[in-house]
Amino acid sequence: MLETSPPEIFDCQSxxxxxxYQADWPRFSLESDEQLAAIPEQFVAADLSGMKFDVDASGKGRxxxxxxxxGKHVGCAVxxxxxxxxxxxxxxxxxxHMARKALGFAVEDLPDPDVYYG
Ligand code: SF4
Ligand code: SF4
Incomplete structure (x- = not known):
């Protein structure tokens, strides 16, 4: 996500x-202790289960x-x-597909992963 390989397939930064999508995305799974330690703690959930998910007053989170x-221009600080x-x-x-549909973003122009990523 956020940077595709190759990037011309789809611009994740838009x-x-x-x-x-939701608070329990992304959760930590296969990361080593060293990999987890490299993520600055201000971005990590209090229970250390994954990334911290901020929810604004309208209930929207990220x-x-x-x-x-x-939907315009985004980046990942980590x-x-x-x-x-x-x-x-x-x-x-x-x-x-699930995430884009949930946020009301178009899915028609998304690449077919079977074609691009095998
Ligand atoms: S939802 Fe899909 S298009 Fe959007 S950033 Fe994630 S992988 Fe990229
Ligand atoms: S912004 Fe959060 S969910 Fe998105 S790629 Fe970075 S760490 Fe993962």
Missing amino acids: CGACCA CAALTGTL YAVRPQVCRDCMPGDPEC
């Missing part, structure tokens, strides 16, 4: 939906590390050390 404006689930989510995969 989206960010999977970083704002990963604490997400910068910018959803991109180099982001959790595994963030590395696994690819534009056009089922989780991507």
